[in-house]
Amino acid sequence: MSTLALKGPQWVTFRQHRRTVRLAGAAVVVAVVVIGGLRLWDAQTPDRYVQDGYWLPTNENTGYGSLRLAMEYFSIGMTLLPLLVGVLVAGPMVAREFESGTHRLALTQSVRPAHWLRSKLVTAGAVALATTLLLTAVHAFGWSRVGGSSQLHWADRGPYETLGPVLSAYVLLALAVGALAGLLIRRTVVAMAVTGLVTGTVLFVLGAVRWDFLPVTTITGPAVENASVLTMPEDGLIMGQGLIGVSGRRLPGWFCAPEPTPEGDCRPDEPVAVQYLDYHPASHLLPTQLIETGIVLALAALAALAAFRVLRARHP
Structure with missing residues (x-):
């Protein structure tokens, strides 16, 4: 000792x-x-x-x-x-x-x-x-x-x-x-x-x-009128969510009717292809x-x- x-x-x-x-x-x-x-x-x-x-x-x-x-x-x-x-x-x-x-x-x-x-x-x-x-x-x-x-x-x-x-x-x-x-x-x-x-x-x-430090995991889903918003699988950490145009470019704004609204949430200059959600899973x-x-x-x-x-x- x-x-x-x-x-x-x-x-x-x-x-x-x-x-x-x-x-x-x-x-x-x-x-x-x-x-x-x-x-x-x-x-x-x-x-x-x-x-x-x-x-x-x-x-x-x-x-x-x-x-x-x-x-x-x-x-x-x-x-x-x-x-x-x-x-x-x-x-x-x-x-x-x-x-x-x-x-x-x-x-x-x-x-x-x-x-x-x-x-x-x-x-x-x-x-x-x-x-x-x-x-x-x-x-x-x-x-x-x-x-x-x-x-x-x-x-x-x-x-x-x-x-x-x-x-x-x-x-x-x-x-x-x-x-x-x-x-x-x-x-x-x-x-x-x-x-x-x-x-x-x-x-x-x-x-x-x-x-x-690590790339996010991205999931996508349909982005049409009345479509449900994507939810994270598992117990993840959400990093971003929004829309993707037909050109593949991420767009500001969120869901709305096909025609522009007074709130300005639509993207009349480019059709929307899908919605996306970026997140980190618990495994990260x-x-x-x-x-x-x-x-x-x-x-x-x-x-x-x-x-x-x-x-x-x-x-x-």
Whole structure:
């Protein structure tokens, strides 16, 4: 067991931030108690049979409603986890060391600067990843019951990040960005703000373009007067819907009578051939996650490399 014990700078880092480690553990315990308790409450009321083998929660099942609401907040909270990790590393763990000058003590104890920073990142990364994986497991336990209900679609912000490896990748990115910001700025509050801004920007930008990573699946159907609107097969994510002219060109507007109407929804300049619907099926979740995870890990590696280069330049 002695080989598994923390030593040197890692032990110092753990001791310095043991309160944060305890808070992370407490967060996991609270999540287990709340989600587990709500699952037990939900199980007290049997579902009602609908048809074709489908069962739905009854209106009297307040446990299900409470679980669904808790999962909404839980999913949103999980997206904030990378921001919290980055802020912690940038501020109390790195920038404050330089701001107060306590880093000099560590560097005079026969500890090389690179080893000093590596120890901090490894310790923080181990705690952050362990917390993320445990919370993800708790989320999966709740998701198995309420996934797919209102505000809990697999492509929504929150559920998407928590249903695969991408959240762990964002945690590692925040870790690296926090270290780089702390080394460059060396002011606790400013480094924390910059880290939160950079990490949040990456989350926002990739969240806005992630559904362009894979081509959409398109279905078509007749587009005549009184034709029914196409509906998605499976539990998909709709990306676009409209009409296609006889030339193959996608047209603005929607269904109407063959003759123009005051609303201007018709296309009198070109006959309509079919209607179309673009969507991502649920099977695109994992490939999209893997592509995004690769991008985020590449950014994390670049930020970590830059952090060690900055440290080496200032403390050769």
